Amino acid sequence: MRELRVGVVGVGHIGKNHARLYAELPTAHFAAIYDTDSARALELAAQLGVKCAGSLEEFSEQVDAASIATPTNTHFEIAHELLKRGKHLLVEKPITENTAHASALAELAASRGLVLQVGHVERFNPVLSALEKRLTNPRFIEAHRLSPFPNRSTDIGVVLDLMIHDLEIILHLVRSPVQTIDAVGVPVLSRREDIANARLRFENGCVANITSSRISPEQMRKIRVFQENAYLSLDYQNQSGEIYRRTAEGLTREDVEIEREEPLKRELVSFVECAATGRAPKVSGFQAAAALELAVEITKRIEGASRV
Numbered sequence: 001m002r003e004l005r006v007g008v009v010g011v012g013h014i015g016k017n018h019a020r021l022y023a024e025l026p027t028a029h030f031a032a033i034y035d036t037d038s039a040r041a042l043e044l045a046a047q048l049g050v051k052c053a054g055s056l057e058e059f060s061e062q063v064d065a066a067s068i069a070t071p072t073n074t075h076f077e078i079a080h081e082l083l084k085r086g087k088h089l090l091v092e093k094p095i096t097e098n099t100a101h102a103s104a105l106a107e108l109a110a111s112r113g114l115v116l117q118v119g120h121v122e123r124f125n126p127v128l129s130a131l132e133k134r135l136t137n138p139r140f141i142e143a144h145r146l147s148p149f150p151n152r153s154t155d156i157g158v159v160l161d162l163m164i165h166d167l168e169i170i171l172h173l174v175r176s177p178v179q180t181i182d183a184v185g186v187p188v189l190s191r192r193e194d195i196a197n198a199r200l201r202f203e204n205g206c207v208a209n210i211t212s213s214r215i216s217p218e219q220m221r222k223i224r225v226f227q228e229n230a231y232l233s234l235d236y237q238n239q240s241g242e243i244y245r246r247t248a249e250g251l252t253r254e255d256v257e258i259e260r261e262e263p264l265k266r267e268l269v270s271f272v273e274c275a276a277t278g279r280a281p282k283v284s285g286f287q288a289a290a291a292l293e294l295a296v297e298i299t300k301r302i303e304g305a306s307r308v
Contacts, residue, residue: 003028003029004027004028004029004064004065004272004275004276005028005029005031005032005062005063005064005065006022006025006028006029006030006031006063006064006065006066006067006272006275007022007030007031007032007033007034007050007053007059007062007063007065007066007067008022008033008034008066008067008069009033009034009035009056009059009066009067009068009069009070009078009082010034010035010068010069010070010071010074011033011035011040011041011044011069012035012037012040012069012070014069014092015033015035015067015069015070015092016044017264018067018069018090018264018268019033019044019048019050020048021262021264021265021268022067022268023048023049023050024265025268025269025272027269027272027273027276028065028272028276030048030050031050031051031062031063032050032051032052032053032059032062032063033045033048033050033051033052033053033059034052034053034054034055034056034058034059038052038054056078056081056082060081060082060085060087063087064087064088064275065087065088065089065090065115065271065272065275066082066087066088066089066090067089067090067091067092067119067268067271068082068089068090068091068092069092069119070092071155072094072096072097072155072156072160073097073155075091075092075094075095075096075097075101076096076097076101076104076105079091079096079105079116080104080105080108083105083108083109083112083114083116084108086112086114087114088114088115088116088271088274088275089109089114089115089116089117090117090118090119090267090268090271091105091116091117091118091119091285091288092118092119093118093119093120093121093164093165093168093288093291094156094160094164094288094291094292094295095118095285095288095289095292096292097156098292098296099289099292099293099296102285102288102289102292102293103286103289105285106284106285106286106288106289109285110285113278115271115274115275115278115280115281116281116284116285117270117271117274117281117282117283117284117285118281118283118284118285118287118288119267119283120164120165120168120169120283120288120291121165121263121264121267122165122166122168122169122221122236122263123168123169123172123267123282123283124263124264124266124267124270124282125236125239125263126239126258126259126260126261126263126266127234127235127236127239127240127241127258128169128234128236130234130241130256130257130258131173131223131225131232131234131241132173134230134232134243134256135173135225135227136227136228136230137227137228138173138174138206138225138226138227139205139206139207139226139227139228140206140207140208140209140225140226141170141173141174141206141207141208141209141223141224141225141226142208142209142210142223142224142226143166143169143170143208143209143210143211143222143223143224144210144211144212144220144221144222144223145162145163145165145166145210145211145212145213145220145221145222146211146212146213146214146216146218146219146220146221147162147213147214147216147219147220148214148215148216148217148218148219149189149194149214149215150214156192157185157187157190157192157193157194157196157299157302158185158192158193158194158195158196158212158213158214159185159193159196159198159212159295159298159299159302160292160295160296160299161212161214162212162213162214163196163198163210163212163295163298164291164292164295166210166212166223167198167210167291167294167295167298168283168287168288168290168291169223170200170208170210171287171290171291171294172287173225174202174204174206174208176202176203176204176206177202177203178200178201178202178203178294179201179202179203180200180201181198181199181200181294181297181298181301182198182199182301183196183197183198183199183298183301183302183305184196184197184302184305185197185302188215189215193299193302194213194214194215195211195212195213195214195215196211196212196213196298196302197209197210197211197212198210198298198301200294219237220237221235221236221237222234222235222236222237223236229245229246230243230244230245230246231243231244232244232256234256239258239260240255240256240258241255241256241258242254242255242256243256270282
């Protein structure tokens with residue numbers, strides 16, 4: 001079987017990390033990059049010893065599968081074109097700007113028998129694997145995701161920029177329809193909301209409280225999951241955690257053993273495997289569309305409250 005040829009469209013802050021890791025993977029041939037900023041693309045191509053395509057059409061001829069790491073408002077057009085050309089895709093999150101485009105991409109990929117994976121990278125964090133092994137029936141989930149102002153991705157608010165990571169994970173963990181949504185948020189350094197909180201109640205009774213900020217002096221990516229007789233406290237950033245259990249002797253605490261590894265590397269290895277074998281990705285276009293739909297609804301609630 002021919003070695004899978006992979007490439008990256010968009011080699012800015014996130015895309016250059018995709019390129020760096022593809023260049024290191026032994027399971028695929030890193031074939032090409034493409035960016036409308038030709039100077040940036042040529043410089044990175046020279047560093048990594050890879051071809052720099054002059055157009056998206058030229059790029060598509062050189063790859064079998066690709067990461068799309070361009071601004072969100074360009075995802076649909078680029079992904080749609082590459083899917084039509086028969087390419088397997090890993091699209092950075094959020095999958096698109098709106099749910100109609102997200103569903104259209106998911107359906108197009110399915111109709112062509114192509115892999116469409118979406119870059120919800122925390123799903124590949126070893127912390128989440130540790131949580132999934134210990135999960136029973138979550139009753140309350142609390143998530144915090146804080147970061148300094150990024151000076152990028154300001155075309156979208158913090159809900160679509162950061163909170164969507166936790167929304168996708170929570171939908172995956174709870175596996176029940178959302179019943180009610182309460183949300184607040186305010187713009188501070190951009191035109192969109194820069195800090196937001198959402199409280200979700202699910203039909204099965206689980207409640208999730210999610211806080212996201214991109215104007216924090218510190219970075220934090222944590223989740224706590226409460227279930228019968230126990231709760232888990234996990235830190236995505238430091239890849240550490242502990243579990244508290246109720247026993248006959250009282251409350252006990254134990255460290256969660258986590259094999260540390262770079263989540264993005266795990267994500268790309270998984271994507272290459274899915275593209276080569278046809279295996280379904282961890283986060284499909286349909287799953288990403290569901291997370292986007294929830295994020296868009298939260299954004300609407302925030303915007304509606306600000307007009308009152």
